[in-house]
Amino acid sequence: MKSKRPVPEHQVLLQGFLEGSVLGLARAISVVENERDGFQDLLHTVMTSGPQTKRVGFTGPPGAGKSSIVAAVATAYRGLEEHLGIVAVDPTSPYSGGALLGDRIRMNDIATDPGIFIRSMATRGSLGGLATSTKEVVDLMDSFGFDRVLVETVGVGQTELEVTAAADTVVVVLVPESGDAIQAMKAGLMEVADIFVVNKADRPGAPRLVKELRQALHLRAGRELRDIPAHHGVDLGKAMKRERMSDASEQEVEGWAVPVLTTNALTGEGVDKLLETIEAHRRWLVESGELGELRRARSGIRIRDVVDREMRRIAWNSERVNGLLTQGVEEISSGRGTPYSAADNILRALLQDRA
Amino acid sequence: MGDERKIRILVAKPGLDGHDRGAKVIASAFRDAGFEVVYTGLHQTPEMIVSAAIQEDVDVVAMSVLSGAHMTLFPRVKALLDELGADHILLTGGGIIPEDDVAELELEGIGRLFGPGTSTSDAIAYVKEWFSTTDEA
Ligand SMILES: Nc1nc2c(ncn2[C@@H]2O[C@H](COP(=O)(O)OP(=O)(O)O)[C@@H](O)[C@H]2O)c(=O)[nH]1
């Protein structure tokens, strides 16, 4: 991370990237995703003008229709002549380390549209690497100049909450089969959603889920008003929607009331309304000043992510640290140390090295 | 970074024939062998295949061709890849392809093609071997 200039082998792809070549973007994403030497310098070089693009995230359980909705929404945006980047994340198999990336199956109608770039990513599991590199890929797409970037999350577990920190507007897609509103609450989706979509509106149970969600949101809205924090500043916690909302309610502009929409991704029913609602949320973000806050909070998270990753890299690539690790293990087994004394030695050594 | 880079492969099913069982078996086998497999479903045109291959920055495209159209499909995809600056991608595949045709396609720069009887592990071994001799980024 010293040079801040792209390493020579990245010059060609960087030039392609800056000239708007799809091949250049595709290669740049791989360099970043694989953390090849010099990937930070590459990002540093292209991320010069700050966030420009509109970022919309789609999350929800597997099979809810996220990919189908992304395809339908993308088609509609193309009708408005927007250029789009799409990132779709699927899980890495913990057994083989491989992954089956199948989101493009639902996106065949837009597959050869030159105004759309679709990239599938595997979670690649460990050490929170997912969130960091997904966010970096979205940053690359932002720098490449897309009007809008759509991010589809895996839809399982903790990761999706993290990935939503990459989006300005988070659309949570549910279906009647995925369970009731209580389950959505337990999964933390109330905090994450800017817009709820009940997809597969053609299936029985959709109207009931809509009603339950509206009730649950109504309850939350009541509670929020009693929770207004006494003061606020630039606070990393603001990336969490709950705090952002209560914060906004202090200001002139009214808070955002999370709407519940219905769609049928196969027929396109409800997609126009979804687009309108995404636009309405955008207007609210801008008018309330939330967009600035959100981007600052996101920058804070990105800085922390990069520092965390660099610290890990520096630590575990250092011979001295690995020596101290071995020494620590010996000390613990002979009763002369604890994980804390060993860690303390390691941290001291690291700080001395860097000073 | 210690661990090896993941190999990315696009498993593509061109043509009009209506089932993709074979392609799915191949896709799962590569996944289980640790590959990142992009699968795009049925009825892929050469343009769709090449566009996906480039955007996904795959190392390999594996096409399953059972329709008998291999003598047009493989050269067409290869030509498009070359034309768009993606000649670093290995084009391989399988299907019901006579020996003579396999030889002719190989002369045109297409990788090994696997017949109906071959096991997926042969294809996996072949791709791994190819990758180990060419990896640059
Ligand atoms: N009946 C019905 N099926 C849908 C709808 N949207 C998606 N599907 C189907 O649901 C399945 C899963 O969709 P997909 O978009 O892959 O879901 P994802 O896993 O959330 O990305 C596919 O078979 C779709 O064709 C819908 O609105 N109605």
Ligand SMILES: [Mg+2]
């Ligand atoms: Mg999907």
